[in-house]
Amino acid sequence: MTAAPSGPAFSVHDIPFSTYGSWFGISPVLAEKTRAEDLHLVSHQNGMHAVLRLVPLDPATGGRTDTRVEATPGLLTWTGPTGRVDLAYETPDTVRLRGSGLALALRAAARTLTPFSGTYFYREPGTDAYVLTSYETGRRYRITVLSGTVTEAPGAQALGGADRGVTVGAEAGGPWEVAVEEYETARRPYASTAGFDQVVAAARTAFTAFADRVAPWRSAATPAAELAAYVLWSATVRPRGFVTRPAVLMSKHWMDKVWSWDHCFNALALAPGAPDLAWDQFSLPFDHQDEAGALPDSVTHSEVLHNFVKPPIHGWTLGLLRRRLPEPLTHAQLTEAYDRLTRWTDFWLTARRAPGAALPHYQHGNDSGWDNATTFDPARVVVTADLAAFLTLQLRELASLADELGRPDDARRWTRTADETQAAMLDDLWKGDRFAARAADTGETWTSASLLDLMPIALGEHLPESVGAALADRIETHLTPHGLATEQPDSPHYLPDGYWRGPIWAPSTVLVEDGLRRAGHHRLADRISARFRALCETSGFAENFDALTGTGLRDRAYTWTAAAYLLLAEAPTLRPADPARTAGG
Secondary structure: OOOOOOOOOOOOOOOOOOOOOOOEEEEEEEHHHHHHEEEEEEOOOOEEEEEEEHHHHHHHHEEEEEEEEEEEOOOOEEOOOOOEEEEEEEEOOEEEOOOOOEEEEEEEEOEEEEOOOOOEEOOOOOOOEEEEEOOOOOOOEEEEEEEOOEEOOOOOOOOOOOOEEEEEEHHHEEEEEEEEEEEEOOOOOOOOOHHHHHHHHHHHHHHHHHHHHHOOOOOOOOHHHHHHHHHHHHHHEOOOOOOOEEEEEEOOOOOEEEEHHHHHOOOOOOOOOOHHHHHHHHHHHHEEEEEEEEEEOEEOOOEOOOOOOOOOOOHHHHHHHHHOOOOOOOOOHHHHHHHHHHHHHHHHHHHHOOOOOOOEEEOOOOHHOOOOOOHHHHOOEEOOOOOOOOOOHHHHHHHHHHHHHHHHHHHHHHHHHHHHHHHOOOOOOOOOOOEEEEEEEOOOOEEEOOOHHHHHHHHHHHHHHHHHHHHHHHHOOOOOOEEEOOOOOOOOOOOOOOOOOOEOOOHHHHHHHHHHHHHOOEEEEEEHHHHHHHHHHOOOOOEEEEEOOEEEOOOOOOHHHHHHHHHHHHHHHHHHOOOOOOOOO
């Protein structure tokens, strides 16, 4: 059997087992708040759908047997009292399974077949293969026996309710092996081109090469870096459907989309070591920019949603991305980025500024990315300082791009608009020690205990020193032993698992840390970075975290959290040591 596993071990209850480019993973997580006892092949084409249930069996009794599941980037293993089953990806659409001392039942996850739902099952004529075709994914799943025998195949050609699938084993508990493929309509009969151990070795090599590119600086001081790289690597899918480029999904759990600000953090983390993939991450939502210039809310295999937008952090992202890429963008890339960023900016200056207004507005908390932040409690159509700050940064990046592209008139226009936007933000929303929000229709203003009100710190060196200092003081009141709470913990609206009403999030952490550092508040930035890194090293890469306990919440394999860890863990390795600026504390 295969040699001892290598690479970071992880729990498949938290992180799906998958590979770069694949649209499916192996996981017990079937939907939000839905976990199965057994691992399933879960596809993300046409949504998240469990297709096959994988059940290790005692070959003597034919009944389900308890097993210990272990996973590393190249190999997933069930170990039972009488033997083991191994699974590895041969290609992004094909897994190989090998067993000895245990049998394995591969069953359709959906037991009921209707004219519009479920999974149909049949034996492929003239071969040793069995095929399941899924209404939900619109794909086929072929099981080919490479060695051993099919001991039963219930439900072949059955309609209505039935168990469907195969059980694979071997005489006297001997070895057996199968291949499972996901494909569209038809393909040549499966033919093995490598032994199982070679498949495992190739998968490990591919992951290690990726980790070496995106985190070559990793060491004992950054113990979660390799697992963070795996989260990004395994959540990457090939172009399919509306996904126009290789894409890092937010997760191969139920958050299986690319949202139009999440992608920015993945692009930044990937930039030094995987520049082409990073550029694809930055560009993908822009491939679906609408006639008004707006980016979609999200993109996935079978849908593009435009019901909301996301905040314009793309100017900030592009400026940092360009500094992190190992080679400058080409003239064609710069021109494309400038044109796309111009249209995105014009959307905020036209469609999202009321007649005569100097500042743009959100139409709902979802537009900000902070869906239910308490800033939006009094009203949803709101002028906020974070939006003005992000737009100002975007305008300044456009001015820089225009200069580089030899468009001085554009550069002067963008600079003037940036200055006007920042001045209006300070004149209209700054209240001496904090920013207020304002209803776009009534003009009523209010303040909240949300970290969102402090996000103009992202302006960094562009802020008046007194404003930056006041924001830094207030940001410190959000800092718990684990990181930045999105709602002050002593607020009456604080909720431990309240989404943006308390938990710690990766994007706010990265934006605040970067802004503080550029504004000269290095010691506070160091503390925020150190605590977030320690949080990930203890609690993994959850969508968000309980600010007081550090417990991971919601989706437990979120790529922008892994990306944030990589960004923050890399930075100290690039900065010269400064004994006057100590991390932690």
